[in-house]
Amino acid sequence: MKAVFLLQWRRFYRKPLLVLAMFGLTVIFVSVTAAGEQSGPQLIPVYADGSMSELQAQTWLERLNSEEQFQFELMPESEARSYVAEGDVSQAVNLLEADYRLLVGREDPARFALDSFLRRIYSEEMRLENAEQTTPGIRAEMESALSGPALTLSVESLQGADDSFQYNGQLQLLFGMTLFFVIYTIMFSLVRIVDEKRAGTWSRMIISPVRKWQVYLGHLGYSFLIGFSQITLIFLLFRFAFGFELGDRFWLLVAIAACYTFSIVALGLLIISLITKPQQLGAVIPIVATGMAMVGGAFWPIELVTNEILLAVSKVLPITYGLQALTSVAVYGNGLQAVAIPLLLLLGFGSICMAIAIRLMEWRSAS
């Protein structure tokens, strides 16, 4: 097994181009595109029309800026409109007395986050207003109560402390592209198994005293390690060289990368057990990689997908859980507990694929 494993590294050393290309593409793609993405709070122009006094508008603005997710700035309508029209920002907010309107210039994933944020603030505010009318003074009472709570309850969920959708364009891009490109690295390294079977070097290994499972393990071990290293190196590079905020639990990101890599190695093995012609694999692998990445949320956040069928499909794709877990840890700051389920799903998915693949291959070689 060791001989087979070491041989793969020697072959990588002699022919490193494909793997380096996948690594390089990820880095180039993320670094170039991330320049256009913001990681800090996004600036959102706000304007009010005649239905609202200057004072009212200011009160709203303070309320909106009381949380740090977005940075709202009050300005005349014409100015806000020109910002949007010129594409400096994607959207602006029109404040109304008991409602709001979004002025959208171009599609931006952040719009959904903004919308959900505004809706939450408005409904809280409306409820307080109603309460104030029946019981005057309740607002002040509540504020003092909130500043000295009798009981602190902390809720942790996959999406973070509250249920609002936080969007971090930089990290979405980094995670999406990394998990996407690494599929190629892993699957094309597994294609070596098919190539060896065709070239006859596989037979040479099988008729040697080395056992067949050891040969497989040597190959799988290599594919796992090359994929895992690619993800880890890219995360390290973007954290330290590009200064991306990856949260405080880097080790957990690495653990997620390992589980994800395992699931993709297993899926790759299943694919090569089903399709045994190298030319066909050359077509199938890109389709699988791109298809999974699109549906699973590597190119745009899965939260934007509303189609029931696509959502259902995404539930069986390992990339969905990989991205979900990475985002949960890096963007929402969650710990192991919050990502235990996606990790178990990844490991389970991988085990099932691997079991089926090995059955198929053995069945085929025995016949």
Place this chain on the structure above:
Amino acid sequence: MLETEQLTKKFKDTIAVDDVSLVLRQGESVGLLGPNGAGKSTAIAMISTLMKPSSGDVRLNGESVLKKPGDMRRVLGVVPQKIALYEELSAYENLKFFGRLYGLSGKKLEQRIDYVVELVGLADRKKELVKNYSGGMQRRINLAAAMMHEPEVLIMDEPTVGIDPQSRNHLLETIRKLNREEGMTVLYTSHYMEEVEKLCDRVYIMDHGKVIAEGTKEELKAILSDQETVLIDFDQNYPELFAKLSEIEGVQHAAAEEHSLKLIIPKGTRLLAALFHEAERYGAQVVNVNVQTPTLEDVFLRLTGRKLRD
């Protein structure tokens, strides 16, 4: 030391190997001769534990290898029909890997690499990438790779296909040396008569999955040369005489062609006296009599109705 017993392999629509029983004795050099598609490679795949037979058995020193392939895998070296090497690696790296598969390491491994590259005459070029080698050199490394673990039995599946004459001679010389000087047991597969003739003590001839003839070279030649082809030229065409001659006792086949007659007869048939006697009676003049010994090619043609080579 190695034998197959009624070895049979059925694929979906063909019987690739049909009831084949071979014996390889210690130190022997045995040829397996047959045209493309005869089932040679399939037989080798089963002997080398790569493929399970549909029925029959393979034995090493009397023990079946089907349940316990371990011993066979240690003593057997197989030179595959295709060049089964890692092209992007050097010859040295390839040999190192194949040696490691057999548990070689360290100094022993290096020594063995030195020995096999010397053996195939590529010692000074072992660090070059296999893909930069000529076809002949690749074939030589293909052999060297099977020699890494000092096999007791070497099986070669058409090792000289698509190779330049120089490399071919070198390869054949090497194999002969291994067999004669080092006592290695060799099973040599080919569809080239001359190679088998040059290398092997005993020969099996295969066609359509079956062994159709076997024996030592001498025995085979005897089988093959128990017939003679006699070509008789006359001064002109004598249809009646030709008909008469075709009926002489012992003549198996006759073919007239203008002024000449071709007769196939068992070896030792006393033809000449009768021939001259009949010619005298018809007033015909015998210009030339030519007796040909059939070649192995001819025999194969006669046994199967086809040529050995495409």
